[in-house]
Amino acid sequence: MAKTKAASLADDLVHRFEEQIEKGGMPPGSRFPSEKAVTQDFGVSRTVVREAFARLAARGLLVSRRGSGAYVAEDARYRAFQVTPDEVAEIEDVLELLEMRMGFEVEMADLAARRRSDADLAEIRRALAAMDASTDVDTSVAADAAFHAAIARATGNDYYLRFTDFLGVRLVPSRRLYLQGSDARSHQHYSQVINKDHEAIYAAIEAGDPAAARRAARRHMQKSIARYQDLKQSGRLLRRPLG
Amino acid sequence: MAKTKAASLADDLVHRFEEQIEKGGMPPGSRFPSEKAVTQDFGVSRTVVREAFARLAARGLLVSRRGSGAYVAEDARYRAFQVTPDEVAEIEDVLELLEMRMGFEVEMADLAARRRSDADLAEIRRALAAMDASTDVDTSVAADAAFHAAIARATGNDYYLRFTDFLGVRLVPSRRLYLQGSDARSHQHYSQVINKDHEAIYAAIEAGDPAAARRAARRHMQKSIARYQDLKQSGRLLRRPLG
DNA sequence: TCAATAAGGTTGTAAGACAACTTTCGTCCG
DNA sequence: CGGACGAAAGTTGTCTTACAACCTTATTGA
Structure with missing residues (x-):
């Protein structure tokens, strides 16, 4: 009772x-x-x-x-597929989500290479430029998200776009934590490394080469996962601050 | 829209x-x-x-x-990633969802090949056998779902499992409609064709060959998409009957 | 100045009424 | 006897009025 x-x-x-x-x-x-x-x-x-x-x-x-x-x-x-914010508190969860994202990113790159319009290409380029010009954490994270969202849009499949948005939002807080401690120089280095990956993906999409796009996307995600694995081994824990 | x-x-x-x-x-x-x-x-x-x-x-x-x-x-x-039932009423939506599923089926096969335990392998085999022995639509659809769920479990990534469940449920009604009209013989043929794909995936996972697993999974999904595209061109529409 | 209080706004709940629609069942006709 | 028709009852969708519980803000008074 x-x-x-x-x-x-x-x-x-x-x-x-x-x-x-x-x-x-x-x-x-x-x-x-x-x-x-x-x-x-x-x-x-x-x-x-x-x-x-x-x-x-x-x-x-x-x-x-x-x-x-x-x-x-x-x-x-x-029920709906749901990932609550506190599920992403532990670095293991971030790794699992990244793993999941890998499959999608690879396939999205493939489809984008087949279907991208000129407008799609332009949007991806814009995101690349924004990432390149970014000096602080927030804008670089935003540009990164915009890059992947632009690719998702280029697939022409609305579900991909929605899911990219969905996952992106979950991973942003941890990403921010990841970058937070770094100084301006190491952050810039990080941005450049990532954007180099992005450029490779873009080149394959522009060329209309699905297989190359898949490879580039896979490499990019693998590196991203590897970074988090290093973080995990170094013992740094992700704990979400309140707010 | x-x-x-x-x-x-x-x-x-x-x-x-x-x-x-x-x-x-x-x-x-x-x-x-x-x-x-x-x-x-x-x-x-x-x-x-x-x-x-x-x-x-x-x-x-x-x-x-x-x-x-x-x-x-x-x-x-x-908020949650959500796909409402009436969104899956049109065959175009089914195709888009299948496309989305392709990416992560491929990745799941990869991970499963790397991480599968003996118990995982046994479970996958069971699903294969059940599909092989199936004589009616319901059991074959269930066995199919069990096969993919077993692979998802073998990845060790819970998000994959949850999402497989999630998507599987959305696609089952249309799958059922797809098979409904067919007679016993053509249904059996259909089951065998699919299970041949499944066996290729299983072989790669058992051998621990991620690249081969990816290829097999990709082929399997591509064929599935192609089948629905044929259906689309033949002009057959999917309309959900009232439950 | 500042605290207590009054006034008004907002959501939570209740109750009654009618419209639109579905289901059921009985009636009437062939 | 069977089937078409229609009345009746049941159910959800919407509107209206009313009050209670609670919050915010302005007023008042010391």
Whole structure:
């Protein structure tokens, strides 16, 4: 009976139904109790029920059909792919995410080499130039992200772009920590090393050579992973500061 | 993207605000217009506004504070990578997702070849056998998923496993539709062709040959994409039946 | 100046009503 | 007996009004 206090009545309902679905009490495709039934069973107003249902629907656990009822979504058991910020606190996680990113980056380079438009090329070049001109950590990190986003856009596959954004955001904080301690000179050196990789990728994409693009992207990511592995062995831990 | 008319007023509101947040018009931490203001601006009732807000909150884009107002979530950009079921309704989307999957299947094969344990190998073999023995669509689709999941597990990278699960689930319905019309013989033929690819991947992983594993995985995915492209050209559309 | 207080704004919840739609079931006709 | 039709009930979508709980800000008073 120990009830975790819910911030709101709708919260409580959401948690209850969520649990029940997860436990298998309500299999996919089965019907929810009607809104009215819930108001009676739980003693809350229909406003609350509707809000709870809306939130379940937003998470993809429930679909409601006007005039018919609400149903447990067919693929309710599987949630969105999610990576919470505190998962990226440990350097091992960063390494795993980078590993995952490797596959995508390689394939994106391939596709970009096949499909890039002139506008895509121009955008990639802009990002290269911005990285080259960067003097502080923030702008160089931003330029790096822009470079990879431009490639993702050049693939013409929106999912690649979305996932690049998604992963990019996760990895930026750790990247920033990685660079933070370094002075201006070593940072510039770091930027130049990376941009050399980037230029190789760009050249292959511009030339329309998928295999070369794959190789260049793979090398780039491997180096990036190796850097983090060194960091790991040197015993430096990543701990996110608050804020 | 051609804007389809929103199924409900709340849908419309959600999309509008989502877009505005994404475009940067409402930076993290900034205040939303009050519920009352929205009702006046858009000419809808507060019920609709509350429902829209509830859904935005469920997605982590908005937090509302009683008595104070609603605010754009501080980590709004951290929201999950999400692929909603209706996005996979069109065959073009399936193709794009397959393209995305290609990159990381290749990389998974590489890593699996380097890191697989004996237990991993055994699990992959089991999936191969199950696919070989399958006679109906459901079991063959399940065996296929198990095969790729086993490889994902062999990489030792949990993110790969999670993402494989995630994508696999999205693609299964269309896969099922793809196979549905076929008779037992053509289905068996299909299974055998696929499993031959699988065996090549397995052989490379067992031999511990990353480059060969990459090649085999790439071939496998390319063929899969080609099959769907044929389907696309033949004009067959994928339309999800109501669940 | 500063703290207590009052006023107004905002979200959370309740309740009732109607519209739009779906499902079910009974009726009537062939 | 069977099937088409339609009425009726059930359900979600939306609107409206009302109040409670809470926060913010301005006012007031010492």
